[in-house]
Amino acid sequence: MANADWLGLKNELPQRRRLVLTLLSFVVPLALWCAVSYVPWLWHPNVRVTVPGDVDYFVEEMELPRADFQRELEKVRAAGGTLPEGDRVNPLYLPPPHKVAIAFYTAFTTEPRLQGEPWLHESLGHSIRTILWGFFLSSIFGVPLGILCGTYRFFSRLQEPFIEFFRYLPAPAFGALCVAILGIDDGPKIAIIFIGTFFQQVLVIGNTVRKVDPALIEAAQTLGSRGWKLMRCVVIPASLSEIYTDMRILLGWAWTYLIVAEVVGTMSGITLFINQQARYRNFDNVYAAIFMIGVIGLTSDMVLAALGKVLFPWKRRAGGGRWSVLEWIREPGSLFIKQKPKPPAAPVAEISKD
Amino acid sequence: MTPHTLALPDYREQLPEVAARFGKIRQRPVVLSVKGLRKDFGGNGASHTVFNNVSLDIHRREFVTIIGPSGCGKSTFIRIVAGLDEATGGEILLDGKAIRGPGPDRGMVFQGYTLFPWRTVKQNVMFGLEMRGQGTSAAESEARQWLEMVGLSKFENSYPHELSGGMKQRVAIARALANEPQILIMDEPFGALDALTRCKMQSYLLQIWKKVNVTILFITHDLDEAVLLSDRIMVLGVNPGGVREIIENPVPRPRSVDQMLTPTFLSVKRRLDELIHGPVSEQEEEKLPVIKLTEAGDEVE
Numbered sequence: 001m002a003n004a005d006w007l008g009l010k011n012e013l014p015q016r017r018r019l020v021l022t023l024l025s026f027v028v029p030l031a032l033w034c035a036v037s038y039v040p041w042l043w044h045p046n047v048r049v050t051v052p053g054d055v056d057y058f059v060e061e062m063e064l065p066r067a068d069f070q071r072e073l074e075k076v077r078a079a080g081g082t083l084p085e086g087d088r089v090n091p092l093y094l095p096p097p098h099k100v101a102i103a104f105y106t107a108f109t110t111e112p113r114l115q116g117e118p119w120l121h122e123s124l125g126h127s128i129r130t131i132l133w134g135f136f137l138s139s140i141f142g143v144p145l146g147i148l149c150g151t152y153r154f155f156s157r158l159q160e161p162f163i164e165f166f167r168y169l170p171a172p173a174f175g176a177l178c179v180a181i182l183g184i185d186d187g188p189k190i191a192i193i194f195i196g197t198f199f200q201q202v203l204v205i206g207n208t209v210r211k212v213d214p215a216l217i218e219a220a221q222t223l224g225s226r227g228w229k230l231m232r233c234v235v236i237p238a239s240l241s242e243i244y245t246d247m248r249i250l251l252g253w254a255w256t257y258l259i260v261a262e263v264v265g266t267m268s269g270i271t272l273f274i275n276q277q278a279r280y281r282n283f284d285n286v287y288a289a290i291f292m293i294g295v296i297g298l299t300s301d302m303v304l305a306a307l308g309k310v311l312f313p314w315k316r317r318a319g320g321g322r323w324s325v326l327e328w329i330r331e332p333g334s335l336f337i338k339q340k341p342k343p344p345a346a347p348v349a350e351i352s353k354d
Numbered sequence: 355m356t357p358h359t360l361a362l363p364d365y366r367e368q369l370p371e372v373a374a375r376f377g378k379i380r381q382r383p384v385v386l387s388v389k390g391l392r393k394d395f396g397g398n399g400a401s402h403t404v405f406n407n408v409s410l411d412i413h414r415r416e417f418v419t420i421i422g423p424s425g426c427g428k429s430t431f432i433r434i435v436a437g438l439d440e441a442t443g444g445e446i447l448l449d450g451k452a453i454r455g456p457g458p459d460r461g462m463v464f465q466g467y468t469l470f471p472w473r474t475v476k477q478n479v480m481f482g483l484e485m486r487g488q489g490t491s492a493a494e495s496e497a498r499q500w501l502e503m504v505g506l507s508k509f510e511n512s513y514p515h516e517l518s519g520g521m522k523q524r525v526a527i528a529r530a531l532a533n534e535p536q537i538l539i540m541d542e543p544f545g546a547l548d549a550l551t552r553c554k555m556q557s558y559l560l561q562i563w564k565k566v567n568v569t570i571l572f573i574t575h576d577l578d579e580a581v582l583l584s585d586r587i588m589v590l591g592v593n594p595g596g597v598r599e600i601i602e603n604p605v606p607r608p609r610s611v612d613q614m615l616t617p618t619f620l621s622v623k624r625r626l627d628e629l630i631h632g633p634v635s636e637q638e639e640e641k642l643p644v645i646k647l648t649e650a651g652d653e654v655e
Contacts, residue, residue: 213468215464216468216470218436218456218462218464218468219462219464219470220481220485221437221456222437222438222460222461222462223458223481223482223529223530223533224457224482224485224486224533225481225485229485233481233484233485234470237470237472237473238470238472240472241472312472313513314471314472314514314515
């Protein structure tokens with residue numbers, strides 16, 4: 001039945017198709033970008049002058065809108081002078097894919113223009129450090145508080161209404177305040193990531209913990225579990241794998257606060273790099289840096305997802321793959337086997353008749 | 355058209371050995387005593403009484419089943435005994451002491467298995483022992499014994515999701531029994547199993563009950579299951595809610611599936627059917643207002 005339809009509702013697709021679709025999700029946007037960059041009659045709104053001809057203000061390598069170039073050309077043709085020549089190009093801010101690909105490498109090898117400016121890897125390191133600190137500090141308060149709110153109505157009533165209010169206050173709004181309190185270095189940046197993460201974290205984790213199957217708690221109670229033990233031995237382990245997933249999503253949110261956080265006080269990290277490269281008009285570097293954030297985010301999430309499978313073995317269901325690339329990375333061979341061999345069915349122990 | 359009906363004996367007739375057995379049971383100390391239990395739902399004017407004035411004494415090592423139509427509150431009753439719900443009135447004594455909240459002296463097996471998915475089979479059975487403060491190695495060896503008893507030693511390191519429904523329920527039974535409760539409460543434990551597995555589990559439960567010092571309070575809506583397993587059957591009704599009758603089951607022990615066609619077995623079953631669905635003469639099949647959609651001559655009966 002592997003050749004059933006591609007659009008079956010809720011039907012898990014065969015592994016090979018999942019991989020194809022995953023690759024396509026990246027290939028399609030890339031192909032669009034390539035088309036706009038390399039097919040000369042697609043878009044390309046500017047002209048780069050190669051031969052200035054008799055237009056007095058044209059110089060080689062100069063770029064101008066196609067309409068302007070055409071007007072000058074007509075003028076020169078009417079006057080009977082040497083015609084200018086030029087190639088159709090895209091604006092500077094849309095570099096072709098290969099330049100960005102090269103920049104992925106050269107950005108790391110290019111020495112900073114000014115002395116004392118950070119290398120790209122230093123900028124990235126700085127950003128990652130800022131995120132991790134903000135996320136770590138948020139988690140050591142947010143996770144326990146979330147678990148308390150999810151477990152006890154008392155804490156939920158006591159905390160959540162205020163947090164619900166506070167989470168609507170945009171974290172960047174606290175920028176000036178954070179600088180006033182924490183100075184201009186990393187303090188306010190970490191604080192903004194903290195503010196952006198913490199309040200969501202408490203609510204999200206509280207909700208997750210509330211979803212623990214009440215039947216499990218009742219079963220534990222009839223087995224003599226109560227109070228603190230009930231929380232430690234049932235509520236927390238029952239929600240731990242979901243909390244872990246929440247944390248992965250929250251870490252993604254923390255990244256979205258990074259750029260805002262890094263412009264607070266003295267600009268730093270990857271934001272500083274991007275801004276400077278944009279000022280030097282090295283847009284290939286700008287794209288490379290932005291994509292690097294994506295690569296770091298996606299890679300770390302995949303690593304965490306794989307780690308989750310190790311940490312929570314009871315969540316591993318036979319055959320139920322969520323993300324084909326992950327499986328493929330773990331066991332490349334599985335791609336070429338149509339169906340994973342099922343583990344032998346557990347024999348049900350025979351029961352003799354009474 | 356009347357189908358052939360058997361002339362069945364009175365369900366109150368007991369063989370001498372059965373009568374003697376009930377005599378012996380009555381001599382034993384009362385483990386669980388329910389007195390005038392009442393449960394209302396709703397409150398604030400619009401309350402609805404689920405049952406009222408339910409009284410029942412369960413003796414040591416007795417097997418009591420509660421049966422009744424849906425809505426009679428049998429699950430509510432059992433949850434109150436387990437301490438998971440609160441009664442509106444009346445009292446429940448376990449070994450002469452009033453119960454307060456859930457506790458390990460009343461083990462419970464739920465219909466939905468409720469095994470802890472993050473614990474292996476062995477760790478599930480160890481749970482109650484750990485809660486009691488027993489050391490890991492002692493709890494482990496004890497858990498192994500219980501798993502051996504339910505025949506799941508081979509699966510001690512499996513996770514619950516790797517087991518079949520019947521196996522999960524055996525783990526749940528082992529987990530509850532490991533606590534050595536005064537009474538084992540079972541809330542339709544085999545309701546989610548297929549007929550064949552259910553049948554195996556029933557004979558299995560009887561074996562365990564024989565081997566282990568435990569009193570069982572069992573809920574089912576399956577008449578055969580009730581007659582096959584229990585010493586006494588308490589029938590609950592609706593409108594008004596409460597005890598219809600407490601039947602002393604005359605089917606002799608040891609029980610087996612073969613007894614299900616004996617006149618004694620059928621007499622109890624018919625009585626249960628009467629109590630739950632009303633007397634046979636009053637039972638009217640509801641005629642559905644269906645317009646005939648088949649062609650004439652295409653009858654099935």
